[in-house]
Amino acid sequence: MAGYETNIGRAPVFQDAAWSAGRFLRRDHSLPAEPEEDVLYQGDGAALHSMQSTMKAVLVVHGGAWAIPDCMSESSVGGVKAATLGGFQVLKRGGTALDAVETAVRALEDDPVFDAGHGSVLNACGEVELDAIIMDGRTLATGAVSSVRNIAHPVTLARAVMEQTDHVMLTDRGANLFADSLGIATVTNEVLVTEYEREEWRKQQKYSVGVKNLFNSQCDHDTVGAVALDSHGDIACATSTGGIRNKMVGRVGDSPIIGKSLSEAVDSSLQYMAERVNGGGGVIAVSRAGDWTAQFTTERMAWAAMEGDVLSYGLNPKEVFQETLPDFQRVVPQHQS
């Protein structure tokens, strides 16, 4: 809990050394990934000690892997940065990874630039149908909703499925009945639809493009998501979308990563998907040791990650920008109660 704070206060020198090593390694994802921990801990016994006694907290966020048009690139990057700062605030206070990913994804759902919650794409009938999943790495508890309508924050409803039912997933009308039973306020379809999306939908209706074209469209939006490791060493993930129906997100455990670094594992998985089913995609991942990565095979993916007082972010392949935010408390909007 307070361990994280203590660590920051106690070992500023270590932090600097660690970050510069981290920066170098992460700048180019194509580098063969050396065991990152070794580099971080090397030659600094005191640092190693403090690292083992407390966990480092990490939050990584993405706003969808697709060919983000230039006109949306700035708002996409701004959106993932804001969501990351909001979610990291939770971790910094000693909160759980679960709370942090939910907070980050709610912010992305509220942001109309992303295809989730407000800003979702429309289905063939002009309605918004939303999917979301959340998973707690401590217990493997999972909750999901698919094709739910009129809900502003599907990720929070997914968490309610996880915490308040015996089930993992509720769909369609049943998911809405459950939301009603909890007294979760509904919003009208119109509230979730942006003018931009309504216009895109009209265009595609008018030209009656086949389903296949629609699906492969370069202007397809995509999912948002977050993964986090908290100061207790617990991991959680959350994903929310208006775009792809009923997709069960595979569990990312440490078992598939044995003998490989995290970024190697993610990279080879994306390559495998491209090779076997010609699929483009993007992934954010975090390991129990606090390694994290954000990779994609699409043209662009807006992502951001926060670790300590360093905010990393990017949009284009191999791109990593970093900002140090020593006055973290001051730059974060105090919107959480």
Place this chain on the structure above:
Amino acid sequence: MLPVLVVHGGAGTIPKELVEMYSEGVRVAVRAGFAILQEGRSAMDAVVEAVTLLENNPVYNAGCGSVLNEHGNVEMDALVMDGRTLANGAVSAVRRIANAAQLARLVMEKTSHVCLTGEGASKFARAMGVPEVPEESLITDRSRKRWEKNLAPGANPVENQMGSKGTVGAVAVDSEGNVACATSTGGMLNKMEGRVGDSACVGCGGYADNRVGAVSPTGHGEAIMKVTLSRLILFHMEQGKSAQEASDEALAYMWERVQGLAGVVVVDPRGGWAARFNSLQMAWAAAQGQQLHYGVYRGEDLIQPLQDPDHHQH
């Protein structure tokens, strides 16, 4: 030796008086599906045929005979996957359809999506000319009675589900070495409306990959989803474990992490297969060469010739 077909009729605790019916049904299904493989047709055709027969058999919790949800309705989940291309199709919480696995196959073949749910799945079925059947035709006296019993205060739906009957499924490898899986279920007794279990979720309620093998599980769906059981088994097989070792390891992990009970049928592309479970029972049957293997209790592996003169009498 190729080809191979393995089917299951649900993991759980089968009432003594029903054991023979459970075992008979999976043997009939495995013979019918295996005949398709012997004709040189695909693993996909064989698993869908076997699962269709199990759906039509009122003994099992799929198609006719499905358990009822909290409102007394039948909502079904199903999934098919083709190991050649990794193409897959699924339906979740679909109503008034006799054969959900066939509808899942249509989702795979006729849409660019993987899963359609609830009303959207019904709309798609209508568009494909799949007949809508009256809900009563899917409900047996037994499932109605079980549902009524479970409405009683203090009833434990998880326990009773495991005590009643389970999902059906099949995995096959055809003579060309292609693998496929199919899974179909009425889900969990007294479930909430709209509950989706593992059987509609790729990687949980089934997975098929020509490079590794195919899996169809049955059991407590929520537990299966939490560990993505099917993909977890194939992961262990990718690391060099046999179908049986991989199944046992994954089932043990599921028990350790989420105290889940389940069973699986598994094939690999070279004709290795397994039927494993950590529940008390699972009705299963496997056909390979001239032999039919089957069992219900743990450790049981009964063998009879595939050309059993008796089976035509049933």
